[in-house]
Amino acid sequence: MRPIGARRQVQPAARDRARAGGRRVLRPGFEPAVKQASRTVHAGRELVARSPLAPDLSPAAVHVYTDLEDYDAVARGERPGHYYGRNSNSNRAMLERAVADLEGGEEGVATASGMAALYVAMLALAPKPVTIVATRELYGGTLALIRQDLEPAGYEANFIDMTDLDAVRRGMDGAGLALVETITNPLCRVPDVEVIAAVARDRGVPLLVDNTFASPILFRPLEVGATAVMHSATKYIGGHSDLIAGVVVGTAEAMSAARARSVRTGSTLGPFEAWLALRGLRTLEVRMRRHSDNAIAVARALQGMPGVARVHHPWLPGSVSHDVAHRLMPEGTGGMLAFDLDGGRDAVQRMLSRFQMVRFAASLGGIETTVSYPEITSHRALSPQERAELGVGSGTVRVSVGIEAAEDIVADFAHALSE
Numbered sequence: 001m002r003p004i005g006a007r008r009q010v011q012p013a014a015r016d017r018a019r020a021g022g023r024r025v026l027r028p029g030f031e032p033a034v035k036q037a038s039r040t041v042h043a044g045r046e047l048v049a050r051s052p053l054a055p056d057l058s059p060a061a062v063h064v065y066t067d068l069e070d071y072d073a074v075a076r077g078e079r080p081g082h083y084y085g086r087n088s089n090s091n092r093a094m095l096e097r098a099v100a101d102l103e104g105g106e107e108g109v110a111t112a113s114g115m116a117a118l119y120v121a122m123l124a125l126a127p128k129p130v131t132i133v134a135t136r137e138l139y140g141g142t143l144a145l146i147r148q149d150l151e152p153a154g155y156e157a158n159f160i161d162m163t164d165l166d167a168v169r170r171g172m173d174g175a176g177l178a179l180v181e182t183i184t185n186p187l188c189r190v191p192d193v194e195v196i197a198a199v200a201r202d203r204g205v206p207l208l209v210d211n212t213f214a215s216p217i218l219f220r221p222l223e224v225g226a227t228a229v230m231h232s233a234t235k236y237i238g239g240h241s242d243l244i245a246g247v248v249v250g251t252a253e254a255m256s257a258a259r260a261r262s263v264r265t266g267s268t269l270g271p272f273e274a275w276l277a278l279r280g281l282r283t284l285e286v287r288m289r290r291h292s293d294n295a296i297a298v299a300r301a302l303q304g305m306p307g308v309a310r311v312h313h314p315w316l317p318g319s320v321s322h323d324v325a326h327r328l329m330p331e332g333t334g335g336m337l338a339f340d341l342d343g344g345r346d347a348v349q350r351m352l353s354r355f356q357m358v359r360f361a362a363s364l365g366g367i368e369t370t371v372s373y374p375e376i377t378s379h380r381a382l383s384p385q386e387r388a389e390l391g392v393g394s395g396t397v398r399v400s401v402g403i404e405a406a407e408d409i410v411a412d413f414a415h416a417l418s419e
C-alpha cells in the first residue's frame, strides 16, 4: 500500500484554477513531490506577492462590476472572479480547491452540511430514479434522506452488508448508484472499497463514498476507482466542533451538476464556515495521526476493563475488517471505535456520570474525546430489532477519540468503568 503522500493521481482542478487566474498552489517544480502533510497545509492557496498568508474572510453577498461583458464572462466561468455569494465565494472556492486536491479529484463543491453534500452528489450521479445499493449500516441521516425523500420520488433502495463481497456483486446488478461509507458507524467495519469500486466500474454503476470517518489523509477513494467522494466537514475536516459543512469531490462534469443543484437549492456553504473549515483543515494531517494512535491505544486498553464485553476497532485482531483495514488504511483508521458494555443503558449512564474529561455528545471528529450512545443518537430511528440486526445493543457505546494524551483518555475510561 502506498504511504501517505505517494499519490496515484492528482487531477488538475481545471475550472477552479481558471477561477483563481491559473495561479499555482505551490512553487513550480515543487508540486509533484509534495507529501500529503505539506499539501494539507498549502492546498487551495493562491499566494502571490503581498497576498495575506491566511485568507481574508470575504462575507460580501455580491460583487460590483463596471463592464457588462466582464460580468457575463465571470458568470459563464470563463474569467476568474465572483458575482453573487450563492453561486461562488472566495472562501468557499479555496476550501473546494483544497479538499479536491487532497482527495485527488478534479473539482470540489462545498455545501451547507454533509447532508447537503450527499444530496447534491447523489442527484448529480443519479438525476433520475434508480435503484441505490447502499451499505446497511448507513449514517441515520443518510438513511432518512433515502427513505423519506428519495424513495417517495421513485428511487429504490437495496441495503446490503458491504463487507460481504458476494452481496456486493449481486446488489450491483441492476443498480444505478452505489453508496458506501469508508468506516461503518458505529461498529467500525471497513468495506473493501477497492474491490467494490472494481465491481461497480464493471457494471457501469457510479460509486459515491462517504469518507467522513477516514478523511483524505487516511484513505482516498478516488484513487481506488470511486466516482465521487463526500465528507461531513463538520467532523474531521473542520475538526473543532464549531461548524456544520460538507464537501463533495469528483470529476469536473459530475461536480458541475452537483454545483448547479447546490446553487439552485441554496445549499452552498457560507463564507465564515468555509473559512473555519479551511483553518481546521490545515492541521488535519497531524490531527488524524494523533486520533489514529490514540484510538488504537484506547481500544486495546478498553479490552481489559471491567464490564467491557467487546471492543470494535478495525485494527484489533478480532475485527472482521482487520486485513482490509490494514491494506486500505495502513497509516491508521482515525479516532472512531465502539464497545459493548455489560449492563445496558444503566451501565452506560453510570459510566457517563463518572467521566471527568470525556463528554457525551452526538457528533464526532473533534479534538476532544466524546462518546455517543447509538440507541438514542445515530440509530434512534431504527427499531430494536433493526438495531440488533446491525449488532447495536443497549450497551453499545461509540467513541470519538480526541487528541488529548492517550494516557489521560485511558485513565478517564478506567475510572468511569471501575467497580
Ligand SMILES: Cc1ncc(COP(=O)(O)O)c(C=O)c1O
Pocket: 113, 114, 115, 116, 139, 141, 181, 185, 210, 212, 213, 231, 232, 233, 234, 244, 245, 246, 363
Ligand atoms: C458518516 C456521516 N456522513 C454524513 C453526515 C452528515 O453530516 P452533517 O451533520 O454535516 O450534515 C454525518 C453526520 O454525523 C456522518 O457521520
